[in-house]
Amino acid sequence: MKKHLLGGLAAVLVVGISASVAMAQCAFEHPKSAKKFQGNFVQAFVSCGNPVGSNSPNTTTEGSVPACKPPETYSQQSGNTGTGWSWDELKASAQVQFKAAVAKPPVTPADSTDLAVKVKAKGIVDPVGNANGTGALATTARATFNDRMNGDITVVDFASNFVTPVVDGKINVKTSADALLNGISQPGLPHCSSIETVTVNLVDPNGDAYGNLGLFLK
Amino acid sequence: MGSRILLLAALAVLIAACQRDESRPAPAPSAPPKAAAALAQTPAAVASSASAAAAPKAEPSNDAAADNDDGDDDIDKPWGTDFEIDADANRYFGYPPMVVMFGAKPLNGKPPFTYTWDFGDDSAHVTGEIVNHMYDKIGRYTAYVEGKDGTGETYRVSFIIAVVSPEDFATRKGLDVSTLPSPSPVPTTTP
Numbered sequence: 001m002k003k004h005l006l007g008g009l010a011a012v013l014v015v016g017i018s019a020s021v022a023m024a025q026c027a028f029e030h031p032k033s034a035k036k037f038q039g040n041f042v043q044a045f046v047s048c049g050n051p052v053g054s055n056s057p058n059t060t061t062e063g064s065v066p067a068c069k070p071p072e073t074y075s076q077q078s079g080n081t082g083t084g085w086s087w088d089e090l091k092a093s094a095q096v097q098f099k100a101a102v103a104k105p106p107v108t109p110a111d112s113t114d115l116a117v118k119v120k121a122k123g124i125v126d127p128v129g130n131a132n133g134t135g136a137l138a139t140t141a142r143a144t145f146n147d148r149m150n151g152d153i154t155v156v157d158f159a160s161n162f163v164t165p166v167v168d169g170k171i172n173v174k175t176s177a178d179a180l181l182n183g184i185s186q187p188g189l190p191h192c193s194s195i196e197t198v199t200v201n202l203v204d205p206n207g208d209a210y211g212n213l214g215l216f217l218k
Numbered sequence: 219m220g221s222r223i224l225l226l227a228a229l230a231v232l233i234a235a236c237q238r239d240e241s242r243p244a245p246a247p248s249a250p251p252k253a254a255a256a257l258a259q260t261p262a263a264v265a266s267s268a269s270a271a272a273a274p275k276a277e278p279s280n281d282a283a284a285d286n287d288d289g290d291d292d293i294d295k296p297w298g299t300d301f302e303i304d305a306d307a308n309r310y311f312g313y314p315p316m317v318v319m320f321g322a323k324p325l326n327g328k329p330p331f332t333y334t335w336d337f338g339d340d341s342a343h344v345t346g347e348i349v350n351h352m353y354d355k356i357g358r359y360t361a362y363v364e365g366k367d368g369t370g371e372t373y374r375v376s377f378i379i380a381v382v383s384p385e386d387f388a389t390r391k392g393l394d395v396s397t398l399p400s401p402s403p404v405p406t407t408t409p
Contacts, residue, residue: 038293095293114311120293122300148392163360167374172302175378178311178390179358190392 026146026192041094041121041202041211043087046072074208085124085131085204087211088169092123094211096137096200101176113189115177117162121202121211122170130169135210136161136203137173145193157198164202171202301327303365305375313387313398314354318379320363321348327367337361338379353381 047054048068057066075084087094101114117137124131138161144154160180164171177189189195202211296302305322312318322333335344337351338359344351353359362376388395 040291091298093297097293118293120297122297162378165360165362165374165376170374172373172375173378174306174310174375176310179378179380181390 026152028144028152028194030192030194035100036097037099037197038095038097039200039213040215041096042214042216044074044201044209044212046074046077073210075204075206075210078206078208080204080206080208082127083204084206084208085126085135085166085210088123088125088130090123092121092125094121094124094171094202095119096213098177098195098197113191113193115189115195117175117177117180119164119171119173119202121164121166121172124166124169124171124210131166131204132168133166133205135164135166135171135205137164138199138201138203138209140198140200142196142198143189143193144196145190148190161203296325299326300373301365301367301369301371302373303327303331303333303363303375305333305363305365305377307361307377307379310378311380311382311387312353313384314356314381316353316381317350318353319348319350320361320377322363322365322375323347324365324367327365327371328369330368332366334364334366335361336363353379356381356383 046068049055049057049066055068055072057068059067059069061067073084073086075081075086078084097116097118097120099116099118101116119137124135138159140157140159142154142157144152147153162173162175162180164173177195181189197213200213201209204210294304302325303322304325305320308319308321309316310318320335324331332345333347335346335349335351337353338361339353339355339357341351351361357380359379359381360376361379362374364372364374366372382390384395384398387393388398
């Protein structure tokens with residue numbers, strides 16, 4: 001009986017030590033939990049006074065902060081107002097969600113994880129009416145993770161696009177980070193991965209951003 | 219000993235009572251007759267009623283007002299009253315032959331509901347609430363399901379699915395390719 005107990009204890013210790021060794025390389029700073037990121041889209045405007053790709057300030061706010069007038073969309077900047085997409089101000093709404101995916105059988109490798117990606121929108125319009133066509137969700141992400149070969153690393157910011165079919169002004173698309181990363185020759189995400197969202201844009205068929213993460217205050 | 223226990227119990231009751239009093243908001247002044255009438259009206263009418271100021275509890279909070287404004291803040295719920303479906307796939311990434319189980323359900327609308335699936339690989343459309351499809355070639359596919367309700371309203375959900383070689387799959391997942399089952403087993407879970 002004693003032997004059985006000792007054997008069980010030894011097994012528990014071995015499992016415990018193995019688990020701590022497996023997690024030991026995940027030494028970079030991270031929160032306990034951040035399983036879901038969700039955000040709303042607003043109209044994307046050309047920035048003002050930034051070093052790259054922005055307009056030059058030509059006025060100020062009432063508080064004397066430099067500003068650009070009038071506001072300019074990317075379609076306007078690129079001269080694509082005749083075909084560019086924007087938002088129906090009476091009914092438009094759009095969101096994106098990145099969520100830690102639950103591994104599902106039959107293939108559930110122990111050393112990998114995944115993100116479920118979801119985009120939902122309504123009220124996307126072109127100058128004629130509800131938009132129809134193929135846009136994209138364009139993201140730039142910064143990944144820090146426990147690389148299978150090299151341990152903890154931060155990868156150079158990487159851009160990823162995936163198609164977002166728009167039907168009657170609506171989007172509802174689902175995919176996973178693995179499916180997206182494969183398209184840009186990036187490895188899958190191992191456990192202990194921290195993903196910073198640098199930019200997340202909705203892009204119309206002309207390549208002009210019409211949606212950017214943000215809030216609209218009435 | 220017994221009296222000590224009784225004393226401690228009495229203290230605990232007293233402390234609990236004090237805490238309840240501290241957390242309880244100050245009692246609202248008794249509402250005049252007009253406010254009482256306003257409370258019986260719709261929330262909007264109450265909010266716009268000047269006399270409702272005398273009964274602050276009847277007013278919606280700013281958060282509640284924002285939520286009631288459009289109801290489009292939750293990506294997992296229907297937005298408004300237009301017909302919507304939800305749908306999902308049980309996997310988006312794998313190697314051939316890769317069987318994907320798709321499922322769809324209505325979020326609102328009027329029955330009967332039908333679901334037509336296009337798997338993005340030039341195969342024939344199929345209908346059904348839950349369907350399996352096998353991708354036997356490497357590629358990136360945009361599949362979709364179009365749901366239709368009894369009034370003819372439609373809603374589409376699309377899926378981006380990547381099918382790669384077993385070698386690529388193993389590399390991306392940090393696995394030994396020789397350990398991958400082939401062909402991929404049929405999924406046993408619903409999306």
